Amino acid sequence: MNSKKVRRIMRDNDLNPERKHRYTGTTDSSHDSPIYRNVAKGFEVHGPDQLWVGDITYVAIGTGFVYLAVILDAWSRKVVG
Template sequence: MQTLCGLFGYTRQAYYKSIRINTKHCLEEDVVLERIHSYRKLMPRIGGAKLHYLMNQGGYRISRKSLFTILRNNSLLVRKRKKYAVTTDSRHQLKKYPNLIRGFDFESPNLLWVSDITYIRVKGEFAYLSLITDAYSHKIVGYCLHRTLESEGTMMALQMAIEATPENKRIGLIHHSDRGAQYCCNDYVKLLKSNHIRISMT
């Protein structure tokens, strides 16, 4: 072994160290893949960003870049496709707000939160995941999985985001969403305004 290592310019110690590193890397990747598959059993269409958030929340620390590399290498990236569950109904008489973020650059966290609702199939039925994401850090600051599209789910996600972010870090914060009834309803708008969060819509 020492002769072979010498031919390739390695010391024996360096060779065995590389084996230990590669073995550790493979074991760690196996753990990550196991977690990915467990989440995908419950939520087959869940994407990389949401997987990253759930894994870190669950106590497994992995960088966004490392997770996406593993997903890519194992052909596990989810391609976006047309949604078949309607999550937005803007045909209502509630007040709609102007778009405040067109052409705006955000260079730090807690300047812009983007709210969205995505659907997930759970045991053959739709459930709705309300998310609030920081536009700069891409961190999910609030979420709620709800059985219906009623405003309760979006309200709970917003409440979580507000409680997780100190008031002094929400100065000048803009909340951006579509014009769905969940975001235009009186309770949701009242919660935003009472916390001095500006409202922006598409």
């Protein structure tokens, strides 16, 4: 039995469990530090290794969460680091 069937059976029997939302705020926007402009906006990439972009997020695990940071080559979309 797959999850769709379980959800359908539960819905048919008016069983609607409350889902536990695990939200952790990771951004503090109320600070006095400088906010830097996006220097890559409008930058045209014509080959590899001209522009690297990065992002950071978090991944929930059983004991909390861990950060995941990635650096991508903007042209090939391959992970650099």
